[in-house]
Amino acid sequence: MPAGLVISAPASGVGKTTLTLALARAWRNRGLRVQCFKSGPDYIDPAFHAAATGRASVNVDSWAMDRATIAHLVGRGSDADIVLAEGSMGLFDGVAARGVSGTGATADIAEMLGWPVVLVIDPSGQAQTAAAIAAGLRDYRAGVRLAGVVLNRVASPRHEDLVRRAMNDIGIAVFGALPRHAEISLPKRHLGLVQAEEQAEIGELIDEAARFVSEHVDLDAVLRSAAARSVPSAANGLNVTPPGQRIALARDAAFSFVYPHMLEAWRAAGAEISTFSPLADEAPDASADVCWLPGGYPELHAGKIAANARFRSGLRAFAETRPVHGECGGYMVLGTALTDADGISHEMTGLLGLETSFAKRRMHLGYRLAALAAPMPGHQVGARLRGHEFHYSTIVAQPDTPLAAVHDATGAVIAETGSRRGHATGTFFHLIAEDR
Template identity: 80%
Template sequence: MTAALIISAPASGAGKTTLTLGLARACRDRGMTVQCFKSGPDYIDPAFHKAATGLPSVNLDSWAMSRAAIDALVVRAVEADIAIAEGSMGLFDGVAAPGVGGIGATADVAAMLGWPVVLVIDPSGQAQTAAAIAMGMRDFRPGVRIAGVVLNNVASARHEGLVRHAMAEADIAVFGALPRNAAIAVPKRHLGLVQAEEQAKADHLIADAARFVAEHVDLGAVLRAAVTVVSSKATTSSGVAKPPGQRIALARDAAFSFVYPHMLEAWRAAGAEIVTFSPLADEGPDADADVCWLPGGYPELHAGRLAACARFRRALQSFAETRPVHGECGGYMVLGAGLTDGDGVRHEMAGLLGLETSFAKRRMHLGYRLAKLAAPIPGYDSGARLRGHEFHYSTIVAQPDMLLATVHDATGATVAETGSRRRNTTGTFFHLIAEDR
C-alpha cells in the first residue's frame, strides 16, 4: 500500500523544495520507492524530484486540469511505497477565479485527494507566533487536514524550544526542526530554480538535503501521518493531452528543456513516438517526423550559439515547408526573426515567423492562460480551448503574422500575447497544460 502526503507552507521561500527533496531521497535511501508530484504549473521542481527519486514527477494543477485528469496522473502513486506532492506558493494561494478543478491552490489538491499536509514553517524573526500561523492554516478550510509541521531555519535550541512549546499548546505535531543551513539552498535563476539537469552538483545537493532531513526530522512520524492512497478508476494519462503527431521531432537540450512531463507521457501513451534533437549541437528535426515541437527554455542565454547553428536553421526551415512546426515560449521566440539578448545584441533566429523579441528591457509575464484557437496547431483544431501557463521576461518588439488565438488570463482579462501563425508554423507564449473540456 502507498502512503501519501503533501508538503506545503504559508508562503514561498519557506523551504518546501529542500524538505521535499530531502524527504524523498531519505526514503529512497531506505529502500522505498518514492513517487513525487508538483502542485501547480511549475515545470522546474519536477526535474529535481526525478533526480531525487529516479522516477518522473508530474504536475497536478487544479486550475488547468479536471478531476479526471488529476486522477489519471495520480494513479501512478499506487506503484510506490510513498507519494510526496510538493505544493506551490502558500497552501491556499491561487488565482481569483476558479478553473476546471479549482483556483490552482495546493489546498485544492489536498481536499480533492484527501492527502494530509505537512507544513514547512519558517519561524525566523518570531517564536510563539509561528504556532498562531499554523493554527490559522489548520482551521482555514474544511476538508484540508494539517498533519503537522516541520520547522525550518531555527536559530538555536532555545528558539526551537519556544516554538515547540507553543505548537504543543496548539495541539499541532512537530515532526522536526531544521537549523539554518544555507549550504543546501537550491540556487536560483530568473525563471525560478535552476534546472536540475543543468545543476552539476544536483545529486550532491540532494544527498546533503537527505542527510540533513534524516538527522533533524522524525521520518517515522511523518510516514505514520501519511494516508493510504485509494486506487483511482483511472488507469492511464493518455486522455490528459493529445499528441501533435505520430512521430514527433522534439527539440531537447539546455536551450529547450521546459515541457511538462505529463504531456510527453500522454503523447507516448497515445502511441506517438518522440525523437529528440539538439539545436545547440546544430542538429535538425528528424527527417521522418511528421511534426516538430520546440518547447521553452533559456534561448536568450544561448542566442548567439543558436544564431550560429546554420544547419539547424536550414533543416528547420526545410521541415516547415511541408510539415507543421510549433513552438512554446522560448521555442516560439526561436521560430521568430530575431531575439535581442539582455545586453541589447540582436541575434538572427529561424525566421519562420516575423516575431521579434527582446530581453534588453525585462518585463515579467506570469499567469494562467485560457486560449481559443483561431487556427489549428499540431494536435488541436481551430476553435479548441486550451489551458496553459505563461512565464517569461521578454517583450514583443514586432509580431507581424496572423494571430493564433484569443487569449485570456485567469480573471478573464484579454492577454496581448496571442501567439502567431504563418503557413505551417505556429507559436504561443504559454506552455500547454491541458485542453479545456
C-alpha cells in the same frame, strides 16, 4: 490511491523543495519506493524530484485539469510506499476564478486526494506567532487536514523551544526543526530554481539535504502521518491529442521544458518522439511529420542558435511542408530576432515575424485559457487550451495572424496571442491540457 503527504508552506521561499527532496532521498535510502508530484504549473521541480527518487514526477493542476485526469496521473504512484506532493506558493494561494476543478491552490490537491499537509514554517524574526500562523492555516478550510509542521531556519535551541511549546499548546505536531544550514540551499537563477539537469552536483546536494533532515526530523513520525483516499480515475486517461504520429522534439539546455505528462500522453496515444539538439547544430528528423520546439532558455544561448546554420536551414526546410510549433522559448526562436539581456540582437529562424527582447525584463506570469482561431498541431479551430505563461521577454513585434484569443484566469484579455504563418505556429504559454 497510495498513501501520501503534501509538502506546503505559508508562502514561497520557505524551503518546500529542499524538504521534499530531502525526505524523498532519505526514504529512498531506507529502501522505500517514493513517488513525487508537483502541485501547480512549475516545470522545474519535477526534474529535481526525479533526481531524488529515481522515478519520473509530473504536475497535477486543479485549474487546468479535471479530477479524473489528476487521479489518472497520481495513479502512477500506485506501487509506491509513499507519495510526496510538493506545493507551490502558499497552501491556499491560487487564482481568483475557479478553473476546471479548483483555483490551482495546493489545498485543492490535498483535499481532493486526501493527503495530509506537512507545513514548512520559517519562524525567523518571530516565535509564538509562528504557531498562530500554523493554526490559521490548519483551520482555514474544512477538508484540508494538517499532519504537522517542520520548522526551518531556527536560530537557536531557545528559539526552537519557544516555537515548539506554542505549537504543542494548540495541538500541532512538530516533526522537527532545522537550524540554519546554507550548504543545502539549492542554487537560484533568473527563472527560479535552475534545472536539475544543469547541476552536476545535484545528487550530492540532495544527499546532504537528506542527511541533514534525517538528523533533525522524525522521519518515522512523518511517514506515519500519511493517508490516502480513493478517487475514481478516467478510463481513457489524459485528454491529450499528439501533434503528429512522428514528432521531432528539440531537446537540450536551450529547449528543456515540456510538461512530462504531455510527452507520456503522446507516447500512450501511439506517437513516436525523436529528439534533436539545436545547440549541437542538429536539424529535425526528416522523417518526422511535425516538429515541436519547447520552452527553455534560448536567451542564454541566442548567439549560438543564430550561428548554427544547419539547424536553422534544416528547420526552415522542414517548415516548407510540415507543421512546426514553438512554446515560449521555442516560439521566440521561430521568430525573426531575439535581443538578449545585454541589448545584442540575434537573428532567429524567421519562420514567424515575432521579435522579442530581454534588454528590459518584464515578468509575464499566470494561467492562460486560449480559444484557437487557427489550427495548431494536434488541435483544431475552436479548441480551448489551458496552459501557463512564465517569461521575462518583451514583445517588440508580433505581426503575424493571431493564433488564438487568449485570456488569463480572471478573463482579462492577454496580448500574447501567439502567431501563425504558413506551417509555423507558436504560443507564449505552455500547454497543460485541452478542455474536454
